[in-house]
Amino acid sequence: MLLGGIEAGGTKMVCALGDENGNLKERVSIPTREPEKCVPEMIDYFRGRGIQALGLATFGPADLNKNSPLYGHILKTPKPGWEGYDFAGAFRKELGVPVGFDTDVNGAILGEVTWGAAKGCSSAIYITVGTGIGVGVYVNGGLLHGLMHPEAGHILLARHPDDTAFAGGCPFHRNCAEGLAAGRAIELRWGQKGAALSDRKEVWELESYYLGQAIADYICTYSPEKIILWGGVMHQPQMFDLVREKTLEFLSGYFTQKQFTPEGMKDYITAPALGDNPGIMGALKLAAMQLAQEEN
Amino acid sequence: MLLGGIEAGGTKMVCALGDENGNLKERVSIPTREPEKCVPEMIDYFRGRGIQALGLATFGPADLNKNSPLYGHILKTPKPGWEGYDFAGAFRKELGVPVGFDTDVNGAILGEVTWGAAKGCSSAIYITVGTGIGVGVYVNGGLLHGLMHPEAGHILLARHPDDTAFAGGCPFHRNCAEGLAAGRAIELRWGQKGAALSDRKEVWELESYYLGQAIADYICTYSPEKIILWGGVMHQPQMFDLVREKTLEFLSGYFTQKQFTPEGMKDYITAPALGDNPGIMGALKLAAMQLAQEEN
Numbered sequence: 001m002l003l004g005g006i007e008a009g010g011t012k013m014v015c016a017l018g019d020e021n022g023n024l025k026e027r028v029s030i031p032t033r034e035p036e037k038c039v040p041e042m043i044d045y046f047r048g049r050g051i052q053a054l055g056l057a058t059f060g061p062a063d064l065n066k067n068s069p070l071y072g073h074i075l076k077t078p079k080p081g082w083e084g085y086d087f088a089g090a091f092r093k094e095l096g097v098p099v100g101f102d103t104d105v106n107g108a109i110l111g112e113v114t115w116g117a118a119k120g121c122s123s124a125i126y127i128t129v130g131t132g133i134g135v136g137v138y139v140n141g142g143l144l145h146g147l148m149h150p151e152a153g154h155i156l157l158a159r160h161p162d163d164t165a166f167a168g169g170c171p172f173h174r175n176c177a178e179g180l181a182a183g184r185a186i187e188l189r190w191g192q193k194g195a196a197l198s199d200r201k202e203v204w205e206l207e208s209y210y211l212g213q214a215i216a217d218y219i220c221t222y223s224p225e226k227i228i229l230w231g232g233v234m235h236q237p238q239m240f241d242l243v244r245e246k247t248l249e250f251l252s253g254y255f256t257q258k259q260f261t262p263e264g265m266k267d268y269i270t271a272p273a274l275g276d277n278p279g280i281m282g283a284l285k286l287a288a289m290q291l292a293q294e295e296n
Numbered sequence: 297m298l299l300g301g302i303e304a305g306g307t308k309m310v311c312a313l314g315d316e317n318g319n320l321k322e323r324v325s326i327p328t329r330e331p332e333k334c335v336p337e338m339i340d341y342f343r344g345r346g347i348q349a350l351g352l353a354t355f356g357p358a359d360l361n362k363n364s365p366l367y368g369h370i371l372k373t374p375k376p377g378w379e380g381y382d383f384a385g386a387f388r389k390e391l392g393v394p395v396g397f398d399t400d401v402n403g404a405i406l407g408e409v410t411w412g413a414a415k416g417c418s419s420a421i422y423i424t425v426g427t428g429i430g431v432g433v434y435v436n437g438g439l440l441h442g443l444m445h446p447e448a449g450h451i452l453l454a455r456h457p458d459d460t461a462f463a464g465g466c467p468f469h470r471n472c473a474e475g476l477a478a479g480r481a482i483e484l485r486w487g488q489k490g491a492a493l494s495d496r497k498e499v500w501e502l503e504s505y506y507l508g509q510a511i512a513d514y515i516c517t518y519s520p521e522k523i524i525l526w527g528g529v530m531h532q533p534q535m536f537d538l539v540r541e542k543t544l545e546f547l548s549g550y551f552t553q554k555q556f557t558p559e560g561m562k563d564y565i566t567a568p569a570l571g572d573n574p575g576i577m578g579a580l581k582l583a584a585m586q587l588a589q590e591e592n
Contacts, residue, residue, distance in 0.1 A: 076552050123442040135517075142436045146419040146519030147553065154550060155513040158454040158471060172550040175454055217451040221431075221517040223442030254450060254468040256372050257443065 003291075004051040005283030006042065007104060008058040008087070010079070010131070013038060014280050015045050020288040022115045022281045034081035035090070043094045054091050055100040055286030057107025057279055062087070064102060064145045072101050075148075098294045100286030104279055105136030106143045108272070111282030112228050113138050116273035121225040125218055126278065128231035129211065133178040137222060153178040157213050160206055181210035183232055194233055204238055212246025215269065219251065227269045234271070244269050299587075300347040301579030302338065303400060304354040304383070306375070306427070309334060310576050311341050316584040318411045318577045330377035331386070339390045350387050351396040351582030353403025353575050358383070360398060360441045368397050371444075394590045396582030400575055401432030402439045404568070407578030408524050409434050412569035417521040421514055422574065424527035425507065429474040433518060449474040453509050456502055477506035479529055490529055500534055508542025511565065515547065523565045530567070540565050
């Protein structure tokens with residue numbers, strides 16, 4: 001079975017061919033611009049290749065409600081030209097195949113639940129800490145949507161006592177996780193990108209304070225069986241142990257399962273098993289799921 | 297069809313007879329004591345009444361994982377005699393009928409989704425602000441469990457700048473929602489129960505500050521289609537409007553759906569439609585669901 005997958009990000013559109021077992025046969029990367037400019041290039045890539053379905057894992061906000069007239073569209077966004085754009089519909093119309101549609105982070109957790117570090121879990125979350133913070137959520141054997149889709153990067157956090165002056169990096173919330181701990185916040189607070197601050201211990205102490213606090217909240221709300229943590233900020237090798245430690249501190253012994261011990265945490269909060277591919281592999285799975293649904 | 301339902305709380309066990317349509321035929325209330333004392337009384341109430349199944353919606357923490365050897369048991373708790381008790385198993389053994397088992401708040405949201413204010417929703421949450429704070433979660437057409445079950449009353453909040461001295465009412469977390477805003481916290485902070493503080497404007501301003509903050513976080517994490525808010529603290533008539541207002545303030549315009557306007561909020565954050573019965577009616581639904589499952 002030949003399937004198409006797209007991981008649509010703010011800077012690039014990864015387009016791939018693969019199969020229902022997550023095998024990636026080839027991929028291209030197309031720079032993200034206004035939809036009129038980059039979507040035709042993406043369609044040209046897939047046209048005539050014989051894909052049976054396409055999976056589209058996109059930046060948000062997006063309408064995932066299959067009963068909505070705006071299903072498949074991008075919602076309110078500052079990205080030029082994207083607000084109200086019928087992203088899924090463009091591919092459906094031009095390629096004539098079923099198009100599975102979800103968020104980029106839901107695509108990533110779907111990839112990890114199907115083939116990666118959360119394989120076999122009935123609930124798991126994927127947290128990416130990059131320019132922003134996004135959380136993909138898999139519960140009760142499915143991806144969480146709801147009224148829209150989770151925007152768990154915007155939960156509100158308590159400030160560290162030494163970090164009261166920073167204005168925050170989110171235009172909406174002075175104190176949300178994304179505004180305090182995403183890559184953009186690091187750069188705004190310290191004047192340099194995280195990659196240039198590796199040896200500044202205080203940067204990563206503060207960063208893990210916020211991520212540990214956010215993860216404690218995700219544990220209380222989602223009760224996940226596995227937490228997959230990734231994104232540019234997590235490429236700092238010291239971060240995983242710091243975040244695990246801070247998460248346990250914030251939970252304060254409330255949960256007593258084996259996951260909530262220093263040893264258990266190593267397996268509970270983990271990097272993706274699919275490397276940089278959970279999103280694009282998840283997109284293949286979205287394609288396969290949509291095909292199966294339309295065949296029924 | 298005759299079904300039994302139990303809403304198991306810290307002070308009383310409500311036991312009822314009813315049917316699969318949520319009709320309550322009769323009920324009794326049995327004081328909660330150690331299981332050896334009160335469970336036999338509960339069993340005696342149901343014995344010989346001809347119920348086809350029982351639904352048990354209980355205080356937590358409880359093991360809801362059907363694949364676990366501790367399924368149906370109460371987990372670590374300070375309640376004398378309850379830790380490790382096989383609550384569901386006691387009824388199954390003595391009554392010989394299917395026993396549906398979930399948390400009290402999951403029972404309540406199930407009742408409201410089936411017959412109440414969240415009828416027809418595919419995702420909704422039930423927040424009770426009583427002695428503690430509990431959150432029942434219905435998503436993707438089912439009750440949310442996960443590794444254990446949500447303990448969303450324990451998410452961490454930012455302190456109000458005028459409330460920095462209060463020690464908090466949670467023995468685990470200095471700054472969790474339950475520790476800052478449950479009935480116990482109100483009594484500890486102000487020296488009187490909430491019911492005696494109705495005319496103290498500052499009490500309810502602070503209370504709605506914390507509840508609004510918590511609800512903003514639940515909206516970001518669960519993306520619920522409906523939020524049902526109840527419990528003793530919400531019996532203060534001024535509280536609903538205050539909480540709606542504060543929730544919008546904390547969301548800061550991030551979400552643009554019609555629910556997130558002052559007018560939309562009135563319908564979005566609402567009291568239960570089933571009065572004081574969502575939990576016990578949800579227990580009847582748990583019974584019906586378990587019966588259907590075991591018949592398949």
